[in-house]
Amino acid sequence: MKVIATIAIGAFSLVAAAQTTTFPETPHIHTTLNHFTVIDPGEPISMFAIADHSSFAIERSGDKLFVEPLRENAATNLFIWTTTRQLIYEIDPAGDLSKMDMLVRIPPSAHTAQQSAVTASLSAENRRQLSMQEEDEALMRSENITLDDQKQHPGEIAVRIEEVLRSKDQLVIRFSLRNQSTDPFRVNTPDVFQPRPTEIPISLLSLRDHQLNQQTASRFKATKGSPIDVIQAKVLIPNLEPGQATTGIITISGSEQSAPTLYELDFGSFQNNALTAEVVL
16 A cells, blocks of 8 residues: 655646646556545645546545545546646556555645745644644554444345544544345435443454444443534435445544444434444444
8 A cells, every 4th residue: 555645737827828638647546445545635625526426436525535446447537626726637447455545645736835835934844744744644544344244134224334544533434335125215424323331241442443243232232322423424325226335434533542432323214123333443
């Protein structure tokens, strides 16, 4: 996995001359299935556009984009507009995990850099560099979530917690849902709770980054607990037809230093049955 810095090849021009960018000049981003690539342009994003929405999930969180390939053998291009420039990328088909770009960090534009030089002191710049380094390290610490043995039944909505990305003060949780029923299903933003176990039959430390099956979760005899504020939540396909699947992300407060904690994501109900997922993060 790599952290790369790249320079934008398409920039807003101050002269009235036509500009073109050819395919060989376009920088490539390497992805892998079931993993995010984070694109950080270093300044606020005004808008973005991706050509193939069915093959790539893309979500914006603050001034960063999270890109995830949904299938193999699919490539597309991505345009990003910030307040000072335009960025163009070719996103290659999902490939080997060891060669993926985990974080694409773009150096600030000349205009942004000049403003920083005028308004920031040397000590402030040192703090900014340290902050960027800490963020890089945090973005590299995404963890896949292990699913305990769990029976899947035809006619239900399968909920899977796929991955957690830990930063200094937030947890970004990626989840997926598959409609295995014959009825359509509306995916709502899940409510997040912190259940309170009344018994500890298994150490939470040993279950960290595990999605619990119903049998294991019930052994904790937990009460519903306190609701957790959701900072941001997005779902790629909110309306699931029979046989269709989708993925989404939800951001809550938390950090890598936090002790292992039991969380419950509540997606409401389906056919009078509660639709929840219990995970230790």
